[in-house]
Amino acid sequence: MNVLVFEDFEALSIAAAKRVEQQVRENSASVLGLATGSTPLGLYRKMSEGITKRGMSYRNVQTINLDEYIGLDPLHPRSYHTFMDEHLFKHVDIPEENQHLPNGKPDSVEEECLRYENLLDSIGPVDLQILGLGTNGHIGFNEPGTEPDIETHCVQLADTTREDNARFFGSIDEVPTHAITMGISSILKSKEILLLASGKNKAEAVKTLLEKNITKEFPASFLWNHPNVTIMVDREAYELMETEGR
Numbered sequence: 001m002n003v004l005v006f007e008d009f010e011a012l013s014i015a016a017a018k019r020v021e022q023q024v025r026e027n028s029a030s031v032l033g034l035a036t037g038s039t040p041l042g043l044y045r046k047m048s049e050g051i052t053k054r055g056m057s058y059r060n061v062q063t064i065n066l067d068e069y070i071g072l073d074p075l076h077p078r079s080y081h082t083f084m085d086e087h088l089f090k091h092v093d094i095p096e097e098n099q100h101l102p103n104g105k106p107d108s109v110e111e112e113c114l115r116y117e118n119l120l121d122s123i124g125p126v127d128l129q130i131l132g133l134g135t136n137g138h139i140g141f142n143e144p145g146t147e148p149d150i151e152t153h154c155v156q157l158a159d160t161t162r163e164d165n166a167r168f169f170g171s172i173d174e175v176p177t178h179a180i181t182m183g184i185s186s187i188l189k190s191k192e193i194l195l196l197a198s199g200k201n202k203a204e205a206v207k208t209l210l211e212k213n214i215t216k217e218f219p220a221s222f223l224w225n226h227p228n229v230t231i232m233v234d235r236e237a238y239e240l241m242e243t244e245g246r
Ligand SMILES: O=P(O)(O)OC[C@H]1O[C@](O)(CO)[C@@H](O)[C@@H]1O
Pocket: 035, 036, 037, 038, 039, 040, 131, 132, 133, 134, 135, 139, 140, 141, 161, 164, 165
């Protein structure tokens, strides 16, 4: 696992965008695994700027997102479909048919999970997977207690996750209780993984991750089982490591 420490969120976002742009320049038909949450917002802004400022194009790229809330229609203002549209898809030239997210309002959640894992296998493997890090160590919506061999599945969200995400909704009561998420084993199928973490509220989780105690109680620790993972953090997210003089 490589660890890269950046001065701040801006520097981290620029570096992450550089890696994505390099990937797409090398292989214009790359498959990108995408995440939601606040952390990739800087990356998505820089990717959008890349279109106008650096002549980037994503027209042959396929994207596949990690997760979606169950019960939210794709057009719901708080769905991850809408999040991706607002923050990335409407600013870049990825064809709509190449943008993939789980359907949060399927007839059958089980069938949707199967469909999504099959989709991942048919367009994959993901060349570059972007991940955020939950304060409780989740990746995607794989909450503490998730087994490492699980593929795309339905998950009950932890209370802490619903609290963390209440800022995107009016109140915690409006945050859905369940989601569809790629599993740990789905994520580990990627060729390369880039985990981003920013801010003091991630410092404890970053410290736990870097302790290399591989346990289902801290799902991100399973990333240690993958051969090509880079963690990009800013100084605030790394501050507990620096305090220890590492
Ligand atoms: O980037 P944030 O908003 O801190 O979220 C971290 C993680 O939590 C989630 O938003 C889910 O709670 C993930 O999508 C994300 O990777």
